[in-house]
Amino acid sequence: MATLTVPSAVPPVADDCDQLRKAFQGWGTNEALIISILAHRDAAQRRAIRRAYADTYGEELLRSITDEISGDFERAVILWTLDPAERDAVLANEVARKWHPGSGSRVLVEIACARGPAQLFAVRQAYHERFKRSLEEDVAAHATGDFRKLLVPLISAYRYEGPEVNTKLAHSEAKILHEKIQHKAYGDDEIIRILTTRSKAQLIATFNRYNDEYGHPINKDLKADPKDEFLSTLRAIIRCFCCPDRYFEKVIRLAIAGMGTDENSLTRIITTRAEVDLKLITEAYQKRNSVPLERAVAGDTSGDYERMLLALLGQEQ
Amino acid sequence: MATLTVPSAVPPVADDCDQLRKAFQGWGTNEALIISILAHRDAAQRRAIRRAYADTYGEELLRSITDEISGDFERAVILWTLDPAERDAVLANEVARKWHPGSGSRVLVEIACARGPAQLFAVRQAYHERFKRSLEEDVAAHATGDFRKLLVPLISAYRYEGPEVNTKLAHSEAKILHEKIQHKAYGDDEIIRILTTRSKAQLIATFNRYNDEYGHPINKDLKADPKDEFLSTLRAIIRCFCCPDRYFEKVIRLAIAGMGTDENSLTRIITTRAEVDLKLITEAYQKRNSVPLERAVAGDTSGDYERMLLALLGQEQ
Missing domain, CATH: 1.10.220.10 (Annexin)
Known part of the structure; x- marks a missing residue:
């Protein structure tokens, strides 16, 4: 789409x-x-x-x-023109070098969880080629604390991609997640192990089980402190697996909303998703905001940058 | 060789x-x-x-x-006949499922550090295909404590393979390793980060720097307690990078030495190295033990198992 x-x-x-x-x-x-x-x-x-x-x-x-x-227009044209794996390598390198937990982990989560396992590995190969280092090496060297503990395995994973689900395991790991979250042990080894190693199908089964067993989605329990960047990273991981279109809709919404525009995020989402699922994201945007995404983008950007984004959004010229 | x-x-x-x-x-x-x-x-x-x-x-x-x-002969023929990546996936799966820190971590260290980065990734792909799960998922689910903290990133790494070395970094990371080892903080995040993410060339430069700066090899400092399995795992990692032939010579030596034979290790090393560097390992064995490896193997094994190992060692029939 x-x-x-x-x-x-x-x-x-x-x-x-x-x-x-x-x-x-x-x-x-x-x-x-x-x-x-x-x-x-x-x-x-x-x-x-x-x-x-x-x-x-x-x-x-x-x-x-x-x-x-130059400027935002240059960044949009360059990012778009790059190969998808190379583009992700460039985006990951930017955030790894200038490490900031919030924005940095969001970019890495998208690359690790909203691409398939083979695509993530292609990003790691492109990273070698372009930067003469490994992606995990740079993230491990710059990120700190719980963020490092979570993000290094996240971007190093090569998850199994099959549809098989172990329901007993979904049950026991939903319980582990619930207990750790109850005790506010968000950076616990077990939470990190489950989120960074299980397959997408297995994780979705675990989150469904969590919902069934405890009466509300796991992400609701991870909202205890809405300003906590680590919690927001955990929620981003879960949303990138369960509902990538709604996750990306929200990133775009926040990039456009309020005073000023977050051009970096807007450019990143549009260039990385235009060839994948941007149609679904625009539908989610329309549904959530009652405004077509094209109109919102046109209202918040201008000039060649605006024209570039609208072209990628599929708007007739 | x-x-x-x-x-x-x-x-x-x-x-x-x-x-x-x-x-x-x-x-x-x-x-x-x-x-x-x-x-x-x-x-x-x-x-x-x-x-x-x-x-x-x-x-x-x-x-x-x-x-x-059946028996050891069967195991040798089966392991040998498998594709190298599939063979490593089978070996890794055996130790992940029946987790024992000592032997388990040795097998995983060999696969993670004595194969190249592309080969390690091929093992992870073969693991998916054969076991419908990921290698890191199984290791993370079974290994515990510091072993898990070390081995999961070790087998998830996709290290940069180029010859480039950052000498300033080698200097600063040799210092970090030395400080942590001085304080017996062997499972420290920084030791694990360095050993699991840096390229082979960079690590060798760091270990050389360590030797120059502190007057003896890092592995000597990691021998504080020779019976400590975690320390022995750290030394195995370093030796698999620096001197794989001598590392494998020692595994074979210990498998043969003393009462009884450790057929599992003997079979593993001979089948995994016969097509790679077993000639170097036999040379190292002769040098260290003043006995040809073929004669030592013949003395410790018998029947078809013996004949299979000797054939792989290149002995004329």
Whole structure:
């Protein structure tokens, strides 16, 4: 349920490169041309364009983009143009290096829990290639305390992906989670073990069991202190497994709401989900806010940045 | 530096299957024939034989083997015939399920530290396929205390594999290791973080720095209590990175030495290293014990089991 729109007849890669080169040259940059090409090509097509562009002009496409545009628009075009695994590696590296528990753990949770196990491993491979270190190495070196204890195994996991569920285990681990939460032992080894190693299917069974047994969703019990960043990280993990569309809807909602816009989060969610499930997220947004997401984005952003996001949201130009 | 010997003219796969089938049939089993084929085929050839055998006879080769032979000989043939990643998954599963800190952690340390990062990931994939769970999930569910804290990240790591070394970091992390060891804080988060996330090249630089700075190898400081299983696990990690041949030599030496033989360890090391570096290990053994490893193995084992191990050690039949 992507929002990305790709023309039915995509021009040859050489033509795309040629057009992009023209957009960068001469007085001023043709931003509309950049958007009309890159925001309407899928990951494989963008990869082919990057390769052909470097071969033809002896310069990286991303380098040319960075030289010509700037600010939020630049960040959106760069992040979008990157391969999904490379993009996640870049996002993870940013938050690992400038560690801040709240925003940092949110990005890492999304990468660890809202992508599949194979995709998470591809991110770790891209991280090696780009940064000459491992993702877990950087997170372990910068994050601290309970956040480190939780996030290092979270991003190191290679979870089983099958549908098999052990109902007895769901029962016993729902009980463990409940007991630890009752005692406010949120950073307990057992909570971390369960959340970081069990398969998605098994975890969903455990959370359902929790709901059945204790009369309300586990996330309600994890809201004891709404301002606690660690609790909010635990809730984000659970939501990324159970209802990623509603999780992402909320991140976008908070990015737009109130004074000022959180462009970083807005760009991250739109570029990482446009080819995945952004249609579901826009539906969740409309349902929750009674406003189309496109209108909300248009109201909070402007210029080429706005046009780029709206193109990725699938709005007709 | 493998010991495996493969004939210069390997028979067609169909002939190998045919011969194996004959070895299993009729009164009694032709063990010598099984050894003469399987112990002289490399991983790709064994894989091809398994596939062709299943296609031809509608039964798994490993199943046929299990029906016909038993004991240590069976275990050696089965482990050897498995693909390297699948074999490691089986070994890891055995120790995870019947958890015992000493032997269990040794097997996991070998798989995590004496294989490359890509091979470790292949083991995790094979584990999913075979056991419908993840390796880290089973280790986390069975191991306890400091062992769990150490082994779960150890087997979840995807270490950077490049040669780059940060000398400043080697310096500062050698200091951290030294301080924690001085205070006997062996299970400290920082020791675990360093050992489980840094690349092999970086770790070796750190251990060298430790030696330079404090006048003796880190492993000497980790011998405070020679009977402590956790300390011995830390030393095994360091040795698997720094000198895998000498590490494996010692495991074999201890398996053979004294009253009785530790067949499990002997079989494990010979089957996992015959295609990798068993020649180096036999050289290290000869040097350390003034006896050829083949002679020591022959002295401590017998029958088909002995013949299987000697074949894998490259001894002419």
